Amino acid sequence: MDSYIQFERVSFSHGRRVILDQVDLVIPRGKITAIMGPSGTGKTTLLRLIGGQIRARSGRVMVNGLDMGRASRSELLAMRRRLGMLFQNGALFTDLTAGENVAFPLREHSRLPEDIIQRIIALKLQAVGLLSAADQMPAALSGGMSRRVALARALALDPELMLYDEPFTGQDPINLGVLLRLIASLNKALGLTSVLVSHDVTEALSIADQVFVINEGRVVGSGSPEDLLVQKAQSPFLQQFLDGVPDAVTGQSETEARNLAVALGLGVPTVPMAEQESVQ
Amino acid sequence: MSGWINSLLAFLALLGRWMLESTQHTGRMILFTGAVFLRLFPAWTRPRLIIQEVYAIGVLSLVIIVISGGFVGLVLGLQGYNILSKFNATESLGVMVSLSLVRELGPVVTALLFAGRAGSAMTAEIALMKTTEQLSAMEMMAVDPLRRVVAPRFWGALFAMPLLAALFSLVGILGGYLIGVVVLGVDPASYWGQIQQQMSPVDDVLNGVIKSLAFGFVIGLIAVFEGYDAEPTSLGISRATTRTVVLSSLTVLGLDFILTAWMFGT
């Protein structure tokens, strides 16, 4: 399998707190890989390592053949131009309109004439279904809309790698459905490699080709969504995390998730896992 | 006995932590300053961004500066007249008002107002960009936030300060004229004539400009640093803004003493 990103025994700590401990990951090219785990287990750290914003204390992070620990500044910048990242809350520039936000990377990195830039803005906003919002300021957009504008901005330079940081948190059901479909179809249509970090089990599993589950800095489960179901049987943690069962309460989040899945018309009831297995 | 030792140890720990944190803070500031300096001239490849900041930092501070300058001039005129009339020397009102403004009050009061008006806004803006991951997003788009966001703001502060201070002094002198000449009847030609005779373009005006440039430099640097270094929470933003105002006001006043001693001391 052709890999785009490899982590080889990567460790990272913040002060005395160990965030990643000897992590090995292989992220395949052209697929959607979900990295899941409870909040605060170093998932965002993983994305920042991939983007080269921080460097590993030990081990090696390879992105498209580039060793991020040793990359020069210019190599790093060149790599980032082929990368799009969707931040948790969109991170739109608040002093620019939605359209200018999409234009930002183009204006920074290209000398395209104005009419072509306008055409690309329209194209990218059309792709996320927000062409009409081009002249709005980010403050006037809803949370879901600004995340979609941010997605259009991340796609402006036609990246080969897309990173999504918690794309599903705090979304209303309609937006959630739109986003899921967008991520999946973009990946297929543009041949992207996508890495998404999420603690929303249902949504992540519904579109991921491959999954890594991380807990306390270590990889505790990996493989296709189906493989995970097999591993689940041996691991109480995986069982608890994937089924979304809090220590004492049972049932509630299952029904919630099921209702959500039906409301979204996703077709595949993904929770509980046992049922998914039988459907597939 | 052991309770006494414990509170002593707690005190020592507090002192030590404070010392370590301020050392780290200073260290980060020095590193940051170096990083910004490297990008000061590259930032000129986009002069429009700098113009934008001169607008946001300078033009938008104009109203407060002009109004304050006018009031300070009025007060100086009134106080000066009262003092000088005791010595029957009200002809010197012009020179008293203008020297106070050009040498001291112009640069210093402008700097204090500037720290409150523009410095805090710069800090809050950058800190908010950090909190909402806009700076991170820029980095991920292979755009250097220090060059794109920080350096133009620093230039804006550096340009705006001397211009604002000059306007402040000029409006103040006009305010002194208004109260002294128009209201209190000081001889107008003496007002201007004494200014002309006593005020030196190098010793007074140039030194005033140097002061205001120095103040613009430190306020700009403190404001962008505190914003960039802010803890990315709403509490962090408000703390950073307060720090900017407090730190730059103290630095301006301290620096003013040093510069005055150096320029006019001997």
Place this chain on the structure above:
Amino acid sequence: MNAQRGIEILVGAFVLAGIIALLMLTLKWSNFGSTSVHGYTVTAEFDNVGGLSDRSPVKLAGMTIGRVERIQIDPKSFEAVVTMVIADQYNNLPKDSFASIYTAGLLGAQYVEISPGGDTQVLKNGDKITMTQSAVILEKVISKFLFNKAAEK
């Protein structure tokens, strides 16, 4: 682009205003206050003008009636020639008027005081006041006083 243009214009105006303010502070105000005096010019020679300067007032009975326009040195007599402009409405000053340099109060600026004489002819443009009294230099007065005291003993 329109908003950007507006910003550029405002910034330009701001920079220009700041530079003009600086220039006005630097250029010694040469155009201020001089327009008010329209009148005739007379000169007077003094041994010593003390702190008198351009634009110092010329007074009659305590009222300002004119301005010192310039002060030069007469190359022959080495005396200071003070040129002053007196407002046209005071065109009836006797020709034998007396000009002295006084100090306003203890610390104030110096000015020229005109004491009218009794001549029937009046001062005209270009005339010269012949009777003058120089500025009082405080040190000279004190030393004179001390020497006199010493001489008395």
